[in-house]
Amino acid sequence: MATFSDTTLKKSLMKSKLKFLFLLGMMVISSCSWEVDTAEKFYDLFYVxxxxxxxxxxxxxxxxxxxxxxxxxxxxxxxxLQYRPGVFQESLEESYALVYIDQRGQGMSQGQLDEKNLTLDEMIEDINAIISVLDHKYGTDNSLFLLGHSWGGTLGTAFLTTKDNQDNFKGWIEVDGAHDFDLLVKSQFRLVQKVAAEEMAMDRDTDFWNEFIDKLSEVDTFNITNENISELNALAFEAEGKLFDAEIIRDGTADYLNLESLTKSYLFSVNPLTSWMTGTFTNNYLTSEQDLFMTNLESELKKIHIPSLLLWGKYDFVVPAELGVQAFENIDTEDKKLVIFEESGHSPMTNEAKLFNGEVISFIEQYK
Amino acid sequence: MKKRLLFFFIFIISLSLHAQKSILSDWHLGISYLGNNLWNPGAQVTGQKLLFDRTISRTNRRDQLKIKHRQIFLDANIGFYYDNPTHWSIFNNYQVQYRRVRKKGRYQNLGIGAGALRTLLPETYNVANGTVSKVKYPGNWHFTPMVSIGIGRLWKRRGTNPWRLQVHTMILTNYNVSFTPLLNIEYGYVFGYHSKEIINEI
Known part of the structure; x- marks a missing residue:
């Protein structure tokens, strides 16, 4: 018969074993791969x-x-990888290989950066380096397409208009890209005035829209500062939220965004704290030290001669659709198309995911 | 990568054996699960040495003697975690810990320290002047100041395990343009506590 102290000891050991098994389970669950590689669900990770x-x-x-x-x-x-949950994962990855890049100083990128190597020019050269590694690993007979969203539109436009970089690509997809910050602020003003008038007529969020108009009125369009852009960006996202609540912008996420999709494609692939911290520091550095928000690539657009697909949300207050029209008018090719999504804001790939993917697939099938 | 991990584990095991032997000479071994930024799994081995122990005796209103301890420890830690899927990290750091031991061996502690962390990257290609070459042993070294706060319980009697739960922040310096913090949670045991002797008083 077990004595009292033996029983206590056994109970304690059992507790310890359970705790150990629990911790072991946590380690296994969080470190295991959530997806099985098949021909259509290939996954590779490497650093450049x-x-x-x-x-x-x-x-x-x-x-x-x-x-x-x-x-x-x-x-x-x-x-x-923030673009992956659902949208690209469910549809585009079935047909193509998607290359999710963390730019230097952002996401899970590592290294030691300073004013000499954290510049737009370096980021342009990074894309060339990534192409070299893709050629090295997967061969040189692949069709490459470049897709840039928002700031990625600035970087993509700068890349394609530098040297003969665009010759590596079969096509350019710009999604709400900020290639001209001067026009961006001016067009924000026009869009906000128009939408604010409509919303205030419906007696919705009057105070907010007045505040937005006041802020825009204070901006000296001949001397736009980084602070102006940051403030306006915050208000633009808030405005998008108001239209979302009013069901003018569509909630496309219900179609694909669920816990399974998030965990499979994002939550266990990106360290949110590290990604957020490093991204914030790099953003502050680029905007304050490199005058990133002074970038104006309007005069460069005519250098682009590869097939181009320009995708914009009608209610994008962050980078209004006027920039899409500007790109469409200036890009020097007949093979170009501008699509403005009627129920989208700054991210049509989430607001109107099916329509968005349809446009991307049809463009790639035509030019690949 | 596999070879490097093997060497690392051999290193940890040899350190553990060394620390167990050292229990006799006032060093105590601890082992913990380490959750980097909560869910990235890892582990940590701790060697702990008591540097200072002040006993405070007080009699309460019911004439009962209450004894508390204020202790200062040195913690020497070595560990790793896996930031799925982008990289592994190994680290070594030293902390000075202030500990208040109270009733039934329960304690709170606060520590500051510093160390080094090395990230181990998967397959990495260097591109220079259009030439692609595979990098051997890719990764980065970072100096890591840190602070920690925790609770735990000392060994009291047979069948009661000493445990500790700590939250600590390591700051990876020279990380991209500046630094980045890591928020780690650590849960584990310290074996062969010297406090076993002093705890009998509490």
Whole structure:
């Protein structure tokens, strides 16, 4: 018969074992891969190291298609995989290989950066380096497409209009891209005035719209500061939220965004604290030290001669659709198309995901 | 990568054996699960040495003797975590811990320290002048100041395990343009506590 002290000891040991098993289980669950590789669900991760930065590159999707879409994220300060949950994962990855890039100093990129190697020029060269590694790993007979969203539109436009970089790509997809900050603020003013008048006529959020108009009126359009852009950006996202509540902007996330999709594609692939901190520091640095918000690439647009698809949300207060019209009018090719999504804000790939993917697939099938 | 991990585990095991032997000479071994930014799994081995122990005796209103301890420890830690899927990290750091031991061996502690962390990256390609080459042992070194706060319980009697739960922040310096903090949670045991002797008084 067990004595009292033996029983206590056994209970205690059992508790310890359970705790140990629980912790072991946590380790196994959080470190295991959530997806099984098949021909259509290929996954590869590698880093590209160049001039002080090491950038993670996630390749997901159908690698046998020989068609790669390189995704330039927004921000600056975002990360590549933030585009993955649902939207690209469910539809585009079935047909193509998607290359999710964390730009230097952002996402899960590592390295040691300073004023010499954290510049737009370095980021342009990074894209060339990534292409070299893709060629090295997967061969040179692939069709490459470049997709840039928001800040990724600025970087993509700058890349394509530098040297003969665009010759590497079969097509350019710009989504709500900020390639001209001067026009961006002016068009924000026009869009806000128009939408504010409509909303105030409906007696919705009058105080907010008045505040937005007042802020825009204070901006000296001949001397736009980084602070102006930051403040306006915050108000633009808030405005989008108001239209979302009023059901003018569509909630497309219900179709695909669920816990399974998030955990499979994002939550256990990106360290949110590290990504957010490093992105914030890089954003502050680029905007304050590099005058990023002074970028104006209007005169460069005519250098783009590859097929281009321009996708914009009608209610994008962050980068209004006037920039899409400007790009459409200036890009020097007949193979171009501008699509303005009627129920979208700054991210049509989430607001109207099915329509968005349809446009992307039809463009790639035409030019790959 | 596999070879490096193997060497690392051999290193940890040898350190553990060394620390167990050292229990006799006032060093105590601890082992913990480490959750980097909560869910990235890892582990940590701790060698702990008591540097200072002040006993405070007080009699309460019911004439009962209450004894508390104020202790200062040195913690030497070595560990790793896996930031799925982008990289592994290994680290070594030293902390000075202030500990208030109270009734039934329960304690709170606060510590500051510093150390080094090395990230281990997966397959990495260097591109220079258009030439692609594979990088051997890719990763970065970071100096890591840190602070920690925790609670725990000392060994009291047979069948009661000493445990500790700590939250600590490591600051990875020279990380991209500035630094980045890591928020780690740590839960584990410290074996062969010297406090076993002093705890009998409490």
């Amino acid at each position: 190291e160049r001039n002080g930065a090491q950038m993670p590159i996630h390749v997901h999707g159908n690698i046998q298609s020989k068609t790669f879409i390189l995704i330039l994220h927004g921000g600056p300060g975002g990360n590549g």
